[in-house]
Amino acid sequence: MEAVKLKKKDCKIVVAVDESEESMYALSWCLCNLISQTTINKLILLYVKPPPPVYSSLDVAGYIFSGDVIRALETYGNDLVNSVMGRAEDICGKFSSDVNVEKIVSSGDAKDVICKIVNRIKPDTLVMGSHGYGFFKRAFLGSVSDHCAKHVQCPVVIVKHPEKI
Amino acid sequence: MEAVKLKKKDCKIVVAVDESEESMYALSWCLCNLISQTTINKLILLYVKPPPPVYSSLDVAGYIFSGDVIRALETYGNDLVNSVMGRAEDICGKFSSDVNVEKIVSSGDAKDVICKIVNRIKPDTLVMGSHGYGFFKRAFLGSVSDHCAKHVQCPVVIVKHPEKI
Numbered sequence: 001m002e003a004v005k006l007k008k009k010d011c012k013i014v015v016a017v018d019e020s021e022e023s024m025y026a027l028s029w030c031l032c033n034l035i036s037q038t039t040i041n042k043l044i045l046l047y048v049k050p051p052p053p054v055y056s057s058l059d060v061a062g063y064i065f066s067g068d069v070i071r072a073l074e075t076y077g078n079d080l081v082n083s084v085m086g087r088a089e090d091i092c093g094k095f096s097s098d099v100n101v102e103k104i105v106s107s108g109d110a111k112d113v114i115c116k117i118v119n120r121i122k123p124d125t126l127v128m129g130s131h132g133y134g135f136f137k138r139a140f141l142g143s144v145s146d147h148c149a150k151h152v153q154c155p156v157v158i159v160k161h162p163e164k165i
Numbered sequence: 166m167e168a169v170k171l172k173k174k175d176c177k178i179v180v181a182v183d184e185s186e187e188s189m190y191a192l193s194w195c196l197c198n199l200i201s202q203t204t205i206n207k208l209i210l211l212y213v214k215p216p217p218p219v220y221s222s223l224d225v226a227g228y229i230f231s232g233d234v235i236r237a238l239e240t241y242g243n244d245l246v247n248s249v250m251g252r253a254e255d256i257c258g259k260f261s262s263d264v265n266v267e268k269i270v271s272s273g274d275a276k277d278v279i280c281k282i283v284n285r286i287k288p289d290t291l292v293m294g295s296h297g298y299g300f301f302k303r304a305f306l307g308s309v310s311d312h313c314a315k316h317v318q319c320p321v322v323i324v325k326h327p328e329k330i
Binding site: 026029033034036124125145149150154155157158159160 | 191199
């Protein structure tokens with residue numbers, strides 16, 4: 001019977017976070033709806049940075065990129081990670097102190113990295129925002145949540161921000 | 166703050182069920198993970214029958230369809246609805262007596278009907294199996310869960326059967 005197999009003491013949930021309001025809303029939804037008092041909850045916040053650009057010493061217009069510019073871009077990327085993770089931790093703290101929060105920061109193409117990490121750590125559930133792009137963007141670029149729903153092995157929750165539907 | 170807006174007393178969840186093992190597993194997952202003791206839970210089991218075929222009095226081979234055959238097909242369809250809903254209610258009963266279960270049976274193209282009904286009754290969450298078809302079937306026919314994840318307005322949980330990944 002399915003019921004017996006599903007009952008668990010430990011509950012491990014991955015929430016894919018980024019700088020969007022939608023991903024913070026998905027995290028709030030998760031804390032409201034998936035965190036139970038009867039389980040030991042581990043929440044893993046997963047942030048994927050875009051892949052580092054390959055800097056040529058000359059850009060297309062022939063200007064030389066200084067080391068300062070490259071370092072400034074890297075600093076900006078790190079600030080963004082800290083800002084997103086800080087905000088996500090604040091939200092977790094406001095909901096419950098019973099949740100053990102872990103953070104994973106990786107880089108690459110978000111859809112591939114999320115699938116790879118989720119299929120490796122095998123959580124009970126993956127939660128993510130939908131990024132409900134309009135028709136053209138979705139049709140041509142595809143969506144991270146579509147891709148993950150197809151390729152991860154655990155249940156996936158796709159949460160849309162109610163004000164962005 | 167998102168947290169405050171999300172706190173609710175009532176929780177209305179739609180589970181799309183069909184004759185697959187995967188949809189029964191999705192229902193079990195829902196009962197294990199989304200039903201809380203602190204909310205008033207309404208679970209709506211939604212079953213969509215294929216659209217009724219348009220019977221010609223002559224089939225392609227020139228045989229006449231008798232009324233008996235048509236009635237037999239209709240009876241089979243109704244038996245299937247009763248069987249799926251009965252099984253789903255059994256699973257609900259085994260998990261919790263606190264859940265108020267409703268049933269909706271409709272007919273048509275499953276992906277369109279599910280979206281239409283869900284966007285009308287506005288549940289907190291839609292839960293469904295993924296029907297993880299292989300590449301060709303998915304690429305050419307598309308998947309009901311893909312379509313619903315794009316077109317319904319509430320959070321969608323897509324559950325894969327662990328033995329069918």
